[in-house]
Amino acid sequence: MNIAVLGTGKVGSTLGARLTLRGHRVLYGSRTPTGPDRLDHRSAVTSSDLVVTALPGNDVLSVLNEIGDEALGDKILLDPSATIIPQTATEHTGGEVAVRIQTRFPRTRVVKTLNTMNFAIMVDPLTSVPAATVFVSGDDIAAKTVIIGLLGDLGWPDAGIIDLGGIDTAAATEQAGSLYFAIVRALGDTRFNLAVSR
Numbered sequence: 001m002n003i004a005v006l007g008t009g010k011v012g013s014t015l016g017a018r019l020t021l022r023g024h025r026v027l028y029g030s031r032t033p034t035g036p037d038r039l040d041h042r043s044a045v046t047s048s049d050l051v052v053t054a055l056p057g058n059d060v061l062s063v064l065n066e067i068g069d070e071a072l073g074d075k076i077l078l079d080p081s082a083t084i085i086p087q088t089a090t091e092h093t094g095g096e097v098a099v100r101i102q103t104r105f106p107r108t109r110v111v112k113t114l115n116t117m118n119f120a121i122m123v124d125p126l127t128s129v130p131a132a133t134v135f136v137s138g139d140d141i142a143a144k145t146v147i148i149g150l151l152g153d154l155g156w157p158d159a160g161i162i163d164l165g166g167i168d169t170a171a172a173t174e175q176a177g178s179l180y181f182a183i184v185r186a187l188g189d190t191r192f193n194l195a196v197s198r
Contacts, residue, residue, distance in 0.1 A: 001150075004029055004048035006041055006063060011080060011119045012054030015154075018123040022153040029063075042067045050076045050146070057083030057097045057174075061104060074107045076143045078150070079170075080114035080122070082177040098137065098170035109143035111136060112170035113151065116180060118190035123154050131195035132160040137170040162196060 029044035125132035
């Protein structure tokens with residue numbers, strides 16, 4: 001699959017490297033393109049079937065607005081972003097990112113996932129922690145099926161993937177961002193995952 005990863009920080013680079021190892025063609029969208037696989041955001045999206053917004057939550061909509069409706073079209077968009085107030089890193093700002101993306105770009109098939117954990121856990125869940133749970137939210141069933149397949153490529157077992165339902169349920173996992181950072185501060189470590197035990 002041709003995948004555009006918007007963002008070249010730790011999340012984008014880690015996801016892109018693992019997806020490449022799994023046989024996908026990854027192009028990075030960057031504000032400072034510097035090579036054949038690092039293009040400007042719009043060019044990366046235009047050349048791909050699926051888009052990953054590996055950006056800070058506060059920046060996602062502005063970047064997508066620059067890319068525009070025509071380029072995004074009906075592509076699948078995986079949104080792992082979180083919007084956190086940097087001063088405390090424990091207060092949620094509201095205005096859930098995934099719902100706002102879906103509202104702004106109604107044709108684009110938005111799926112929220114991978115936003116409740118550190119980037120290292122995203123691509124290596126079972127080696128990193130003893131219990132692995134990842135949540136998926138989205139209105140388009142076919143798009144969620146594709147994303148669940150990608151989660152499998154990243155090492156997520158079927159039993160650890162929970163489909164929460166429509167895109168409105170993304171609000172719940174985005175609000176967990178404040179809990180995530182509170183745990184980081186308490187443990188002094190990011191090597192953990194929020195897991196459902198049943």
